[in-house]
Amino acid sequence: MVNFEEQLKLLIELQGFDTRLLKIKDELTSIPERIGAIDQSLKEKGASLKKHEDNLKALQLKRKEKEVELQTKEETIKKYTSQMHQVKTNKEYSALQDEINRVKADNSLIEEDILKIFDQIDGVNAEVAGEKELLKKEDAVAAGEKKKLDADAVRIKGDADKLKIERDGLAAKIDKAILAKYERILKNRGGLAVAPIVDESCQGCFSRMPAQVINEVKMKNAIVCCESCTRILYVEE
Ligand SMILES: [Zn+2]
Structure with a gap:
């Protein structure tokens, strides 16, 4: 059983490394x-x-x-x-x-x-x-x-x-399938694969996120992606 909360934390950290690199x-x-x-x-x-x-x-x-x-x-x-x-x-x-x-x-x-x-x-x-x-x-x-x-x-x-x-x-x-997804997005989205939601907007593409998507992200039961830019979403605590 994949712990999505932990996976997301690792992805955010990984994004930090990739941004620096x-x-x-x-x-x-x-x-x-x-x-x-x-x-x-x-x-x-x-x-x-x-x-x-x-x-x-x-x-x-x-x-x-x-x-x-x-x-x-x-x-x-x-x-x-x-x-x-x-x-x-x-x-x-x-x-x-x-x-x-x-x-x-x-x-x-x-x-x-x-x-x-x-x-x-x-x-x-x-x-x-x-x-x-x-x-x-x-x-x-x-x-x-x-x-x-x-x-x-x-x-x-x-x-x-x-x-x-x-x-x-x-x-x-990181789980192999999640990592592969992350790396694919990283490659296709200018080096940014993970984006926070701030003021109900994806900070990768600045599109407004539906309440349902925000709820799904908050539940941390799955990797949730932005519908417009495909980046992996998270909510800063
Ligand atoms: Zn987006």
Whole structure:
């Protein structure tokens, strides 16, 4: 003869274990996700740094090109200046002079450009240095956090294993048919198989329970289930 009152007490206790185990399982699942989020954040910051470094390289290349251009034009000026000693006419002389002035004007524009690029390089350099420093710090923090999360996972897993042994010990005391019913409901009802009736409502689905059902639950002569969510019902004393 099954003692339903005792069985129900065991089921309520078992539900307590299963609720804790479910919470632990969620916590364990969240750890790799949290580690993944840390890695992703570092990856994004690394990509931003790379972008600024590429920008810096492009600016340095542009500066070099401008300097080569400037040098070429300086040589053109030298060439024209030496040609001035050889010209025969005033017209040729002033044409060369005009040409020299034109190239000199070009050069002062190029020099201005080079100065602007130098300013830009200084700005990006500061940005790159700042980001590198920050990334180094964040790398260290992330490594610490990941180490802690790994340790948490090991500890939580150990706790869960111990809890599972206790849970299984308790489950062994429960009537096989009742346990099978409990486990089926647990699986189909999001980890909650046993629900109290509070204010005449099932706390699993919040449906109002008929007086007859409440009476049956109170009599404790059988396992009574909620008609709408199928959870095993009990009344808190
Ligand atoms: Zn219900």
